[in-house]
Amino acid sequence: MRIDVAVVGDILAQMREEVAAGERAVSQSMSVVATGLKTDWRMQIIGAGLGPKLARTIQSRKYPVAKDSLNAAALVWANAPVPAILQRGERVLSRRETAGYGGGSTGGGVTLHIDARGAQAGVAEQIDAKLRAALPEIQRIAIQSVAGRRNRGYAV
Structure with missing residues (x-):
């Protein structure tokens, strides 16, 4: 039994297309995960009765921002001031x-x-x-x- 294998087309171009598809998939996945986490966090804040204004301080970003990457990452953070938790009689120093x-x-x-x-x-x-x-x-x-x-x- 003999098997012949032949490459049809430009193998480098096909490999570049596959890498680009992988970069898009990883980047889109990170965006979806970050957006989902941000939405869940916002819903928890609203559900706790802390209001939509505080919920809107939850932000997300995918990195790198302008292009797709196999090493894409996402960050979700609260862009809100941290309240001081004081006991009765304590004061804030200047x-x-x-x-x-x-x-x-x-x-x-x-x-x-x-x-x-x-x-x-x-x-x-x-x-x-x-x-x-x-x-x-x-x-x-x-x-x-x-x-x-x-x-x-x-x-x-």
């Missing part, structure tokens, strides 16, 4: 107040208040242990940052 925070002779230090009410048993202890373990590194970074500002001539 930039000037924030810049001068801890600059006096009060000794500084960092106080973290974590409300773990309603969390699983043992979570507060886990958080405390993690923070205590991270404290030496936090202190090292803070000291290094202050020294760097002093070296650049800032009053700290």
Whole structure:
């Protein structure tokens, strides 16, 4: 038995067409997925009673923007301000107040208040242990940052 195989037409042109079809398919798929995610997210926001204005802040984009690609990607994000979650009696500091925070002779230090009410048993202890373990590194970074500002001539 003998089998003859022959290429009909321009094989390179056919391969280019197949690659282009693959690029279109991947790019269109990413667009569809991003649009679907954006729509679902918007519907969740509206369903939660947060309103259509906030829902419209959800955006999506496919990359690369202007052409198709086998390596296409998509990004979905909220283009909305992040609200501050404050407890009663807390206040927001101005930039000037924030810049001068801890600059006096009060000794500084960092106080973290974590409300773990309603969390699983043992979570507060886990958080405390993690923070205590991270404290030496936090202190090292803070000291290094202050020294760097002093070296650049800032009053700290």
